[in-house]
Amino acid sequence: MPARWRARFVSAVEHHLRGVVVEARNKAAGYRPGIAEYIRLRRATSAAYVAHALVDFAAGVSVPDSVWRHPAIRAYSTVGNDLLSWFNDLLSLDRDAATSGGHNLVLAVATESGMTLDVAAERVRDLWQETMSRLPSLRPALGGPADRYLDGVDWAIRGTIDWSLESARYR
Numbered sequence: 001m002p003a004r005w006r007a008r009f010v011s012a013v014e015h016h017l018r019g020v021v022v023e024a025r026n027k028a029a030g031y032r033p034g035i036a037e038y039i040r041l042r043r044a045t046s047a048a049y050v051a052h053a054l055v056d057f058a059a060g061v062s063v064p065d066s067v068w069r070h071p072a073i074r075a076y077s078t079v080g081n082d083l084l085s086w087f088n089d090l091l092s093l094d095r096d097a098a099t100s101g102g103h104n105l106v107l108a109v110a111t112e113s114g115m116t117l118d119v120a121a122e123r124v125r126d127l128w129q130e131t132m133s134r135l136p137s138l139r140p141a142l143g144g145p146a147d148r149y150l151d152g153v154d155w156a157i158r159g160t161i162d163w164s165l166e167s168a169r170y171r
Contacts, residue, residue, distance in 0.1 A: 001062055002062050002121040003058070003129060004062065004065055005056055005062040005063075006066060009050070009053045009054070009057075011048055012049040012050045014171050015044050016044055016045065016046075016047045016049065016050055017050060018044060019041055019042075019043075019044020019045040020044070020045055021034065022044075023041060023103055024043050026041075026102075026103065027100070027101035027103065029099075032101065032102030032103075032107070032108070032110075033103070033108060034101070034108060034120055035042045035108045035109055035112050035113075038103065038104075038105060039105065041083075042089070042103075042105065043081050043082070043104075044125070045086065045087040046081055046088070047133070048078065048081035048084055048156060049079065049081060051152075051156045052080070052081075052149075052152060052153055052156060054147070054152075055149055055152025055153070055156075056152075057152075058088065059152075061145070061148070063146070063148070063149045064145060067144075067145050067149065070140070070142065072139065072140035072142070072145060073142070073149065073150070074141065075138065076138055076150055076153060077124045077136040077138060077153055079131060079135065080105075080135075080153035080154070080156060080157050081169055082131065083135070083157050084156060084157050084160035084161075085105070086105055086127065086128045086130060087157075087160060087161055087164065088160065088164060089104045089106055089124065090105075090106065090121065090125060090128065091164050092104065092170065093106050093107075093121060097117070103157055106121045107119045109123055109124055114127070125134055134155075135145065158165065
C-alpha cells in the first residue's frame with residue numbers, strides 16, 4: 001500500500017490505542033465519562049476507524065486523499081463508527097455494567113440523565129434506530145472510489161451486527 005495509506009492506517013491505530021489507554025486510566029481511577037465524552041472516547045476504543053482504513057487494503061487499492069479527507073466521507077465514517085459502537089454497547093450492557101466501570105453508552109446515559117438502565121437502554125435503542133434510518137440520506141453521492149470506501153463502512157456496521165448476533169460472546 002502507498003505511503004499515504006500507511007500513514008492513515010497508523011493514525012487510525014494510534015487513535016485506537018490512545019483511546020484504550022484513556023479508558024484503562026478512567027477505569028483505574030473509577031472515572032465515568034459523561035455522554036459526549038464517552039461517545040468521543042468510544043469512537044477510538046471501537047477500532048472502527050482501523051477497520052475503515054482496512055477497506056482499501058482488502059480491495060488492494062488506496063482511496064485518494066481528496067476522497068479520504070472529504071468532509072462528507074469523514075462524517076459518514078463517524079456515523080458508521082457510532083452505529084457499530086452503540087449496537088455493541090446495547091448487546092454488552094450486562095457485562096459492561098459488571099466490568100467496564102461505566103464505559104458503555106447506556107451506562108453514560110443512565111448516569112448523566114438520572115434514568116434507570118431500562119429507560120436509558122430504550123433511549124440508546126431509539127437513537128441507534130433513528131441514526132440507522134438516516135444512514136442512506138447521509139451517504140454522499142460522490143461515485144468512484146468514494147463508493148467503495150462507503151460500502152466498506154456499511155459492511156463494517158453489518159459485519160458487527162452479524163458477528164455480535166452469532167457470537168457466543170453475547171449469549
